Amino acid sequence: MKPLRGTVHLVLAMTLPIVASAAFDPAREAAGIDRPVPGPGAALESPVEIGRARIEPGEGATVRPLWAGDRRCGVLLEGPLTLRYRVDDPVSAPVARRNARKASHLHAVGDGKRLELVEALEGAVLWGWELPEAGGGTSSEGELPAWARGILKDPMFPRPSEELLTARALGGRGLVYGLLHGSRDELVLLVDPITERLETLGVVDKVDSARVVDRGRFTVEEIAAQPVGRRWWDRFPAPLVAVDEDLRVTNDQDEHVVVDATMKLAAARDGVGVWRTNLMDRVVVRSKVHPVTIRSLEVDGKPAPYLHRNGDLLVFLDPPVARKGGTVTVHVVSEGPLAQRPRGDSYWSLGTWPWYPQPGLDGELATVRIRVDVPEELTPFASGTTVSRSSKDGRNVLETRIDHPVQFPVIAAGRYTTYSDEKDGVRCEVASYVFGKKKACRRLIQNFFAAIEVYDRLFHHPYPFDEMNIVEMNTWGFGQAPPGVIFITKEAYNPLGSTVSQLFSQGVNERFVHEIAHSWWGSLVKMDSLDEQWLTESFAEYSAALCLQIVSGNKKKGEREFRKLLDHWKAQTAMIGEGGSIYLANHLAMHDSADRMDRTRLLYSKGPLVLHALRLELRRKMGGEKEGDRYFFALLRSFVKNFPYRWGATRHLVGILNQITHQDWQPWFDRYVYGCETPKL
Numbered sequence: 001m002k003p004l005r006g007t008v009h010l011v012l013a014m015t016l017p018i019v020a021s022a023a024f025d026p027a028r029e030a031a032g033i034d035r036p037v038p039g040p041g042a043a044l045e046s047p048v049e050i051g052r053a054r055i056e057p058g059e060g061a062t063v064r065p066l067w068a069g070d071r072r073c074g075v076l077l078e079g080p081l082t083l084r085y086r087v088d089d090p091v092s093a094p095v096a097r098r099n100a101r102k103a104s105h106l107h108a109v110g111d112g113k114r115l116e117l118v119e120a121l122e123g124a125v126l127w128g129w130e131l132p133e134a135g136g137g138t139s140s141e142g143e144l145p146a147w148a149r150g151i152l153k154d155p156m157f158p159r160p161s162e163e164l165l166t167a168r169a170l171g172g173r174g175l176v177y178g179l180l181h182g183s184r185d186e187l188v189l190l191v192d193p194i195t196e197r198l199e200t201l202g203v204v205d206k207v208d209s210a211r212v213v214d215r216g217r218f219t220v221e222e223i224a225a226q227p228v229g230r231r232w233w234d235r236f237p238a239p240l241v242a243v244d245e246d247l248r249v250t251n252d253q254d255e256h257v258v259v260d261a262t263m264k265l266a267a268a269r270d271g272v273g274v275w276r277t278n279l280m281d282r283v284v285v286r287s288k289v290h291p292v293t294i295r296s297l298e299v300d301g302k303p304a305p306y307l308h309r310n311g312d313l314l315v316f317l318d319p320p321v322a323r324k325g326g327t328v329t330v331h332v333v334s335e336g337p338l339a340q341r342p343r344g345d346s347y348w349s350l351g352t353w354p355w356y357p358q359p360g361l362d363g364e365l366a367t368v369r370i371r372v373d374v375p376e377e378l379t380p381f382a383s384g385t386t387v388s389r390s391s392k393d394g395r396n397v398l399e400t401r402i403d404h405p406v407q408f409p410v411i412a413a414g415r416y417t418t419y420s421d422e423k424d425g426v427r428c429e430v431a432s433y434v435f436g437k438k439k440a441c442r443r444l445i446q447n448f449f450a451a452i453e454v455y456d457r458l459f460h461h462p463y464p465f466d467e468m469n470i471v472e473m474n475t476w477g478f479g480q481a482p483p484g485v486i487f488i489t490k491e492a493y494n495p496l497g498s499t500v501s502q503l504f505s506q507g508v509n510e511r512f513v514h515e516i517a518h519s520w521w522g523s524l525v526k527m528d529s530l531d532e533q534w535l536t537e538s539f540a541e542y543s544a545a546l547c548l549q550i551v552s553g554n555k556k557k558g559e560r561e562f563r564k565l566l567d568h569w570k571a572q573t574a575m576i577g578e579g580g581s582i583y584l585a586n587h588l589a590m591h592d593s594a595d596r597m598d599r600t601r602l603l604y605s606k607g608p609l610v611l612h613a614l615r616l617e618l619r620r621k622m623g624g625e626k627e628g629d630r631y632f633f634a635l636l637r638s639f640v641k642n643f644p645y646r647w648g649a650t651r652h653l654v655g656i657l658n659q660i661t662h663q664d665w666q667p668w669f670d671r672y673v674y675g676c677e678t679p680k681l
């Protein structure tokens with residue numbers, strides 16, 4: 001990766017300590033970086049190139065160095081400039097074209113494979129430790145222009161300091177964060193060759209004035225994302241991966257919760273001086289913001305410097321983890337009103353969001369122990385195998401453990417009545433909110449066991465946990481399946497009840513078996529990035545269709561069930577607008593409801609449709625229906641067999657297919673999974 005190909009000089013000799021010194025104060029350092037002081041200006045005569053961005057000076061453009069204390073941290077460009085942003089990644093280009101058209105005023109030129117986004121700029125601030133030397137002297141005065149200060153006052157996205165401090169503590173080079181002041185749009189550019197190895201260009205937007213909380217704060221909508229020095233489908237684990245977690249959760253009273261988390265982290269590279277993770281820093285209740293705060297934070301038993309804001313937590317490691325494979329233990333105690341009961345109901349859940357210091361998808365592959373301590377009127381549930389349940393002194397305590405690595409374990413507690421059953425060593429517990437609903441719970445248990453038997457037969461791997469907790473959420477219309485738990489709304493418990501229930505129960509069986517399929521596609525084979533989300537959602541959806549076909553009782557009825565879903569996928573896929581790449585579904589700008597609906601259509605309709613097309617293609621190429629299906633299921637089984645409790649990836653699917661068929665499947669995936677084409681069925 002060549003991060004900077006400026007025609008101006010590079011400061012290459014700058015030495016930066018990776019290790020945080022004893023006096024290291026992250027908040028002060030961050031403030032210095034986010035409010036740098038400009039030095040004397042000089043004429044900007046040559047274009048500045050950062051990643052795929054080229055900023056060309058116009059008549060009278062100037063450049064000034066930016067100082068964070070006595071460290072140079074970037075440059076300020078002023079005067080007429082032209083931004084030319086190259087989108088040369090063929091997977092990225094169609095998505096960028098759509099986003100640019102919908103969410104920005106950027107002028108897009110070029111064909112479907114290559115694109116240039118052009119905008120006239122009035123100024124730009126570029127942060128980076130190795131940016132071109134500019135201006136002269138060390139005297140400095142003043143501050144950033146008002147437009148930049150406005151954006152950085154309280155943005156809902158990471159500020160330059162978080163990126164620069166991370167880059168420095170990882171000892172990486174070439175990271176650049178830019179704010180660009182266009183004539184019509186303000187843009188954020190991040191070139192990150194160090195952690196995600198991705199560069200993104202986004203447009204700054206303001207939170208809708210109709211919303212009470214965060215009104216007027218700045219957000220960013222993605223326009224273009226492109227891999228840096230890699231292909232889209234090649235990924236690298238995060239610098240630190242959580243390999244073991246001990247989570248102690250106490251709901252002492254009302255909504256108040258203390259989360260005591262001990263995280264063992266393993267380095268996936270040499271010289272890691274920071275752990276960047278997610279930890280929510282607030283709870284919004286009825287338009288009021290309540291803080292979630294850190295009570296204590298220790299690294300290997302000693303207090304350590306950290307920065308916690310905007311849901312981002314940076315823990316600085318001194319000394320850094322020197323070698324790949326080395327470990328460090330971080331202990332974080334946080335507290336806040338996490339036990340929010342929806343609309344005054346008597347249950348709460350700590351779901352898949354970062355209620356504990358939760359790494360990104362590529363940073364968590366952990367065995368877990370959970371202890372939940374709640375008031376006696378509540379029954380607690382948690383991911384994992386029950387170790388013990390006890391009631392004492394007005395408290396209910398549950399302890400669980402998960403011995404196979406998982407991501408995002410969850411907890412729930414409430415006024416539940418539970419029913420359970422056991423079969424072949426698997427315990428299924430169904431929790432019904434307030435009222436018993438015994439018959440419905442028994443039916444769910446029965447359906448669960450029927451479904452896991454089908455999936456075991458299809459994928460040649462048994463249900464991957466000893467236990468499943470199905471917990472009713474007292475609302476309508478959703479389901480979610482973190483490891484060993486299904487949160488599902490009340491129509492699943494009473495599909496023949498009220499009119500509302502009937503409305504929502506359309507497809508409730510489908511949703512239920514979809515959630516169960518996530519035990520294979522999500523919990524067993526995991527995704528390490530949202531780019532791989534089709535491996536969980538589309539695979540679960542396709543599995544659900546297979547399951548319904550099999551359990552329906554007879555061949556004709558089964559085919560009808562499958563056909564119904566297939567027709568639904570086709571109809572939904574036909575409605576997807578331009579830039580419909582399954583792989584980049586989460587890179588739509590999410591500018592409006594059409595973007596959000598297309599994301600859903602890509603992952604829940606086009607994805608399963610493409611899987612079905614793959615099956616048909618295998619039948620065509622490998623000698624008929626029977627043979628083709630043999631290959632199709634061999635692919636799924638081999639995928640499960642090779643990546644149990646691990647990260648699987650689309651490139652592995654291609655690899656397995658190539659191996660078992662002795663053909664090259666990359667072009668097929670380039671068209672239908674990475675690219676935007678829809679296969680003809």
Ligand SMILES: [Zn+2]
Nearest residue numbers: 514518537540
């Ligand atoms: Zn799902």
